[in-house]
Amino acid sequence: MNIGYYDKLLTFLNYDVEKLIIDNILAKGEELGVTFPNSLVRFYYYFGNCNEVLNGYYKFFKLEDIKIWHEGIVFGTKELSINYLCIVLEETT
Amino acid sequence: MLLILHNLFVDNTKDPTVYYTCEDTDDWFSELNYRGSEAFFFNIACMNILYHKPFTSAANIPKAKYNDEISNKNSFCTFTDDDTINNGYQRRGFLDKSGKILGCYWNLIGRIFVSADSKEELYEFANSTDIKFKPFSFKSVKKTEKKKKLPKVDSNIMTEYYEKLLSFLPDIPEKLDKNKILKNGGELGVKLPRQLVDFYRYFGSSDKFLDSFFIFKKLEDIHVENNVLVFGATNEYYSYLGIDLDCMYCDEPYVTEYSDNKCSDIIDSYGASAFFFNAACFQIMNIMQAMAVVNISKKYFFSKILDKKKVFSFYDDKQLKKGYYISACHNEDFSVLCCYVDDVLYAAANDDDILNDFEKKTKWELDWL
Numbered sequence: 001m002n003i004g005y006y007d008k009l010l011t012f013l014n015y016d017v018e019k020l021i022i023d024n025i026l027a028k029g030e031e032l033g034v035t036f037p038n039s040l041v042r043f044y045y046y047f048g049n050c051n052e053v054l055n056g057y058y059k060f061f062k063l064e065d066i067k068i069w070h071e072g073i074v075f076g077t078k079e080l081s082i083n084y085l086c087i088v089l090e091e092t093t
Numbered sequence: 094m095l096l097i098l099h100n101l102f103v104d105n106t107k108d109p110t111v112y113y114t115c116e117d118t119d120d121w122f123s124e125l126n127y128r129g130s131e132a133f134f135f136n137i138a139c140m141n142i143l144y145h146k147p148f149t150s151a152a153n154i155p156k157a158k159y160n161d162e163i164s165n166k167n168s169f170c171t172f173t174d175d176d177t178i179n180n181g182y183q184r185r186g187f188l189d190k191s192g193k194i195l196g197c198y199w200n201l202i203g204r205i206f207v208s209a210d211s212k213e214e215l216y217e218f219a220n221s222t223d224i225k226f227k228p229f230s231f232k233s234v235k236k237t238e239k240k241k242k243l244p245k246v247d248s249n250i251m252t253e254y255y256e257k258l259l260s261f262l263p264d265i266p267e268k269l270d271k272n273k274i275l276k277n278g279g280e281l282g283v284k285l286p287r288q289l290v291d292f293y294r295y296f297g298s299s300d301k302f303l304d305s306f307f308i309f310k311k312l313e314d315i316h317v318e319n320n321v322l323v324f325g326a327t328n329e330y331y332s333y334l335g336i337d338l339d340c341m342y343c344d345e346p347y348v349t350e351y352s353d354n355k356c357s358d359i360i361d362s363y364g365a366s367a368f369f370f371n372a373a374c375f376q377i378m379n380i381m382q383a384m385a386v387v388n389i390s391k392k393y394f395f396s397k398i399l400d401k402k403k404v405f406s407f408y409d410d411k412q413l414k415k416g417y418y419i420s421a422c423h424n425e426d427f428s429v430l431c432c433y434v435d436d437v438l439y440a441a442a443n444d445d446d447i448l449n450d451f452e453k454k455t456k457w458e459l460d461w462l
């Protein structure tokens with residue numbers, strides 16, 4: 001997959017974002033006993049260290065706070081919403 | 094490491110859906126038109142960057158017009174040629190040709206947002222389009238107050254209550270097909286909550302019911318306004334009724350009452366099951382033949398009257414009993430339907446004699462309406 005669009009999006013931040021280390025993201029998945037989908041790894045690789053992107057209209061958990069809940073990977077919430085965002089494990093295998 | 098990167102960014106075998114869930118439930122809820130997490134993560138990253146930009150403008154723009162602008166590439170460019178990303182989520186990020194303007198189109202509410210680091214850049218861009226942008230700030234948008242999660246109300250039990258309610262109607266309406274109702278939601282790009290589906294399934298075909306007191310919209314007129322699923326108004330359009338889409342995907346969403354038809358000024362919120370059932374009772378009462386009232390204080394009603402052989406609640410659940418300012422109840426043989434509203438008990442029957450008997454048995458002096 002061409003990821004140029006993520007690089008392009010980065011240019012709209014007015015500072016350099018230190019990308020997360022991919023091994024750390026994968027290790028977090030292992031710690032939880034799951035394999036993170038590529039989309040989630042890619043997002044956290046680019047923006048896992050960027051508070052601005054993690055905390056906007058949608059709130060994403062920091063990598064270390066991602067958790068497994070009811071057979072799903074729970075990774076954030078909508079602003080002021082009672083809903084959590086998640087990916088169902090069944091769809092990742 | 095290179096192999097890992099290669100696998101991450103080249104291999105695209107799995108693109109799971111992003112769902113919503115909330116505490117106290119095992120269920121997952123997905124918005125319709127979700128096509129996967131790739132589109133979700135990228136487009137939400139766009140939205141979140143835009144959210145913090147110092148200068149933002151917005152304009153309402155129909156989906157068809159937006160698609161024309163994008164396809165003609167008059168003013169906007171997509172980040173990628175990959176339609177999975179461009180069309181796959183309700184919010185779609187884009188940029189302008191200069192690469193200075195970040196935009197996001199929210200197709201569910203038909204609004205386009207553009208942002209820049211300087212007012213001049215934004216102004217110049219806005220003038221290059223034929224779209225009437227207005228200054229906009231995410232921070233100034235009034236949001237629903239974060240509410241506590243409501244416990245799930247068993248939908249089978251609610252169905253039983255609705256069946257009982259039907260017996261009070263002089264003419265029982267034909268039930269609407271559940272799939273037809275859900276399809277209507279699908280056309281709006283939302284999965285309608287089951288509480289609203291049940292309500293419309295039982296009563297959606299009866300025009301008489303829909304506007305007997307509250308003004309419920311016909312199923313096909315339900316729409317999304319300012320991120321709220323708007324389905325009706327209180328009597329005489331005193332206030333407007335809707336469900337905030339941001340809080341809709343859970344077992345027991347809140348119905349919110351707004352003072353304006355743009356759904357920006359919130360009056361109050363109520364649990365959906367309590368709202369729809371108690372409102373349905375009041376709608377039915379208003380089409381029954383005979384109605385009368387008696388003043389009873391709230392404390393006295395709930396401690397001495399309700400469930401003490403005079404009138405009975407439909408349910409044991411406190412959330413349903415006190416979750417809305419109308420509390421529905423009935424007499425012993427289900428011939429009199431009652432609603433307690435603001436220190437007044439309303440009682441209705443389909444025959445004057447039934448209500449006369451009720452008055453004698455209760456020894457209340459009813460004022461007939």
